[in-house]
Amino acid sequence: MSDILVFSEKQELLCEMLGKACEIALAGQRIIAAGWGLAADYARYGADKAYIIDELAEDATVESVVPALNGLIKRETISVVLVGATKRGKEISARLGALQDALGITDCKDIAIDQDAVEVQRMIYGGMAVRRERITRYPIIVSVPPRTFKRVERDKPIDFEQLALDQERKTKLIERKPNQVGTVNVEEADTLIVVGRGFGKEEDLALARELAGLVGGVLACTRPIAEDYHWMPEEVYVGLTGKSSKAKLHFSIGTSGQIQYVAGITDAGAIVSIDSNEKAPIWSATDYGIKGDLYSILPALNAEIRKAKG
Amino acid sequence: MLSIATCFKYVIDELDIRADVASRTLKMDRVSRKISDFDRNAIEEGVIQAKASEGKLTVISAGNDTAKNGFKDALSRGGSDAIFVCDDALGDVSAAATAKVLAAVLRRGEYNLVLCGEGSSDMYSQQVGPRVAELLGYPVITYVNNLSVQGNQVVAERKLEDGIEVVSCPLPAVVTVLGDINKPKVPGMKQILDAKKKPIQELSLADLGIPAEEIAAYSMERSEEASIMDRKQIMFDGPGAVAELVNALMSQGLIK
Numbered sequence: 001m002s003d004i005l006v007f008s009e010k011q012e013l014l015c016e017m018l019g020k021a022c023e024i025a026l027a028g029q030r031i032i033a034a035g036w037g038l039a040a041d042y043a044r045y046g047a048d049k050a051y052i053i054d055e056l057a058e059d060a061t062v063e064s065v066v067p068a069l070n071g072l073i074k075r076e077t078i079s080v081v082l083v084g085a086t087k088r089g090k091e092i093s094a095r096l097g098a099l100q101d102a103l104g105i106t107d108c109k110d111i112a113i114d115q116d117a118v119e120v121q122r123m124i125y126g127g128m129a130v131r132r133e134r135i136t137r138y139p140i141i142v143s144v145p146p147r148t149f150k151r152v153e154r155d156k157p158i159d160f161e162q163l164a165l166d167q168e169r170k171t172k173l174i175e176r177k178p179n180q181v182g183t184v185n186v187e188e189a190d191t192l193i194v195v196g197r198g199f200g201k202e203e204d205l206a207l208a209r210e211l212a213g214l215v216g217g218v219l220a221c222t223r224p225i226a227e228d229y230h231w232m233p234e235e236v237y238v239g240l241t242g243k244s245s246k247a248k249l250h251f252s253i254g255t256s257g258q259i260q261y262v263a264g265i266t267d268a269g270a271i272v273s274i275d276s277n278e279k280a281p282i283w284s285a286t287d288y289g290i291k292g293d294l295y296s297i298l299p300a301l302n303a304e305i306r307k308a309k310g
Numbered sequence: 311m312l313s314i315a316t317c318f319k320y321v322i323d324e325l326d327i328r329a330d331v332a333s334r335t336l337k338m339d340r341v342s343r344k345i346s347d348f349d350r351n352a353i354e355e356g357v358i359q360a361k362a363s364e365g366k367l368t369v370i371s372a373g374n375d376t377a378k379n380g381f382k383d384a385l386s387r388g389g390s391d392a393i394f395v396c397d398d399a400l401g402d403v404s405a406a407a408t409a410k411v412l413a414a415v416l417r418r419g420e421y422n423l424v425l426c427g428e429g430s431s432d433m434y435s436q437q438v439g440p441r442v443a444e445l446l447g448y449p450v451i452t453y454v455n456n457l458s459v460q461g462n463q464v465v466a467e468r469k470l471e472d473g474i475e476v477v478s479c480p481l482p483a484v485v486t487v488l489g490d491i492n493k494p495k496v497p498g499m500k501q502i503l504d505a506k507k508k509p510i511q512e513l514s515l516a517d518l519g520i521p522a523e524e525i526a527a528y529s530m531e532r533s534e535e536a537s538i539m540d541r542k543q544i545m546f547d548g549p550g551a552v553a554e555l556v557n558a559l560m561s562q563g564l565i566k
Contacts (some may be wrong), residue, residue: 022346047550061475061477067414086471087453087468088470090437091440091452091453094436094441095438095440095441095450096454097405097441098406098440098444098445099444102406104404104405104437105435106435107434123537124433124434125322126431127537128537129329129534129535129536129537130534130535130536131533132533132535133531133532149455162484168531170480171449171450171451171474173476174465174477174478175475177474179473181515182509191564218548227489241434241489249564249565266539269564270562285539285541286543287334287541288546288559289544289545289546290545290546290552291547292551297551300552301552303566304556305556308557308560308565
């Protein structure tokens with residue numbers, strides 16, 4: 001088993017993957033980071049060597065790094081490539097897979113290495129099932145979502161090299177239109193309140209907004225609230241194709257618990273659910289629940305919290 | 311005049327899958343199949359772009375015999391013709407294998423624009439489109455919710471985590487599309503009847519010069535288990551329910 005290459009355009013995510021790589025690496029397996037930023041940071045979090053990538057040209061997309069990474073996989077002897085599973089990272093890992101004629105696993109939830117194989121775990125069928133795969137064909141390209149693993153300080157000595165980029169590229173970046181300032185980051189919220197179709201009118205979300213204010217939480221929603229009703233922006237819907245909740249306290253209000261929504265809350269700490277449907281699937285995804293009409297429960301909840309806070 | 315190909319996958323409808331909680335196995339005996347959700351958007355986008363350029367759309371899929379049923383739906387949604395790579399070796403294969411097969415088919419035609427969904431609703435690997443592009447040596451633009459072809463250039467808007475990215479690349483190119491790029495029309499009776507007259511070319515792996523062993527080499531040892539949420543399921547009811555809930559949350563320091 002040769003070395004592990006870890007890449008992400010997001011430095012924090014790269015360091016999280018370094019944490020896991022150090023944990024699972026076999027004796028003698030080097031961990032090589034490739035990214036932007038400082039070699040000292042990557043060494044601090046476990047890289048034996050860092051390739052620091054040249055600054056991107058103004059008209060270059062992040063994905064223009066693919067030929068350079070491919071060259072690196074060939075030059076170093078790499079058996080496992082970990083790529084941060086942002087959307088850009090997923091495109092990069094797929095393209096590296098094709099160039100290397102390698103298998104690729106997307107959005108891995110866990111990974112282990114033994115002498116004979118790499119074992120990965122991920123969700124399939126909209127979150128309905130967990131699939132475990134044992135791969136013996138190398139290299140293997142695995143993409144890893146943010147906050148799946150934790151970074152750990154390892155303080156390795158700094159060893160780095162510059163990684164030059166291909167200037168030849170067919171795709172040009174014309175413009176970036178960033179999300180509006182003040183857009184909440186659902187995936188970083190410690191307390192999250194998700195509203196679903198149990199709410200009848202957009203104005204009624206005020207009840208949930210009040211709860212969010214009382215508990216210091218971020219307001220989010222299920223996919224239909226964003227994509228069908230347009231009551232909230234798409235950046236805040238939670239689910240398989242949307243954001244994941246990693247909240248310590250997660251409120252699920254008026255959400256019936258469709259599998260694609262539940263797939264987005266598996267990593268939440270405590271899930272509190274309020275829904276009127278006795279038989280809703282949300283109950284099996286609930287730690288603390290009240291069955292009933294959210295229009296009477298939610299105001300009562302807000303009042304009780306206000307009272308408890310004094 | 312664009313020559314467009316949309317690749318689609320005929321998948322198990324995940325909403326039909328049941329889980330046996332005790333044994334953690336999946337029950338697939340009552341499942342129906344469908345064209346993967348975002349692939350419907352890719353077919354619709356093919357229709358839109360073909361119309362805009364007075365070009366044509368071919369719909370393409372690879373699978374075993376079960377996949378044949380997908381073509382009725384695909385052709386009633388659009389496309390003048392179809393190509394079906396049918397082989398027993400192609401049931402539930404990985405993205406690496408699928409991309410290899412699709413690239414082999416696409417090389418035989420001269421398509422300016424290849425469209426795919428961003429990911430399939432069953433596996434959601436989000437790999438096939440970019441892999442196909444790399445195998446063909448085409449540029450790829452992923453996660454697109456706005457697409458226009460201007461002369462020999464594709465100009466596309468990608469919806470990414472930090473906002474919209476506007477990019478361009480020359481044709482021929484591969485584009486993977488998001489669900490909000492368009493609203494697929496539901497085929498009417500006329501489209502469904504017309505679909506029956508459209509030709510479907512069937513190819514085997516042998517026709518593409520791909521030995522079955524090559525596809526088998528992409529397989530991995532795998533096992534599946536129904537996801538079980540291991541949650542406390544503590545329910546509060548009666549007049550004191552809300553007070554008890556708040557108490558429970560405060561005692562754990564979840565609300566301060």
